[in-house]
Amino acid sequence: MLKRKEIAQFCQHGILLTALLLGALSPAQAAEVATPAPLAEQSDLRDKLQNFTLRASDLALAAIGMLGIRYQMGGSTPEGGLDCSGLVRYVFKQAWGAELPRTSEEISRMGKQVAPKDLQPGDLVFYNTVRRGFSHVGIYLGDSNFIHAPARGGEVRIESMNVGYWRQRFNGARRMTEPTTQE
Numbered sequence: 001m002l003k004r005k006e007i008a009q010f011c012q013h014g015i016l017l018t019a020l021l022l023g024a025l026s027p028a029q030a031a032e033v034a035t036p037a038p039l040a041e042q043s044d045l046r047d048k049l050q051n052f053t054l055r056a057s058d059l060a061l062a063a064i065g066m067l068g069i070r071y072q073m074g075g076s077t078p079e080g081g082l083d084c085s086g087l088v089r090y091v092f093k094q095a096w097g098a099e100l101p102r103t104s105e106e107i108s109r110m111g112k113q114v115a116p117k118d119l120q121p122g123d124l125v126f127y128n129t130v131r132r133g134f135s136h137v138g139i140y141l142g143d144s145n146f147i148h149a150p151a152r153g154g155e156v157r158i159e160s161m162n163v164g165y166w167r168q169r170f171n172g173a174r175r176m177t178e179p180t181t182q183e
Contacts, residue, residue, distance in 0.1 A: 056121040059096070066156045077090065082156060084136050088137050123140040126173065127169040138159075
């Protein structure tokens with residue numbers, strides 16, 4: 001788990017931003033960027049990459065802004081505390097204006113399934129933490145780290161997906177491809 005001081009050091013040195021940008025490219029996309037293409041194609045790919053990176057960065061930055069918020073079962077605001085799905089819903093609403101369902105299980109049915117090797121910042125990662133699939137959700141930040149609201153007595157924090165506890169309980173990941181707004 002990363003502490004606020006470590007996060008500040010990452011931000012100060014630009015490592016977090018670098019991780020976000022590097023995580024935003026799949027190996028195939030990286031090969032495309034490295035291979036010369038006609039200018040029109042390069043421009044289109046660059047625009048798509050910039051748009052995706054900005055959207056993922058918006059999510060990651062909104063989530064990082066929630067670090068230290070206390071856990072509250074059923075919580076949906078920073079002032080009242082957040083549970084895991086409350087954090088995800090709040091961040092997506094703030095960053096994209098998107099309305100997501102209330103529970104992690106319902107959220108797990110949204111978007112597109114993503115293989116662990118293809119995770120990108122802003123993807124949602126799901127875990128079985130109470131002997132029920134998709135009972136916990138967090139937001140992937142890159143470099144095998146995710147942010148989440150853990151449990152009673154805890155607060156929003158960043159953890160590594162490589163820690164045994166999380167690795168054993170991983171249920172899958174989803175990518176919210178297009179923000180949907182509710183008027």
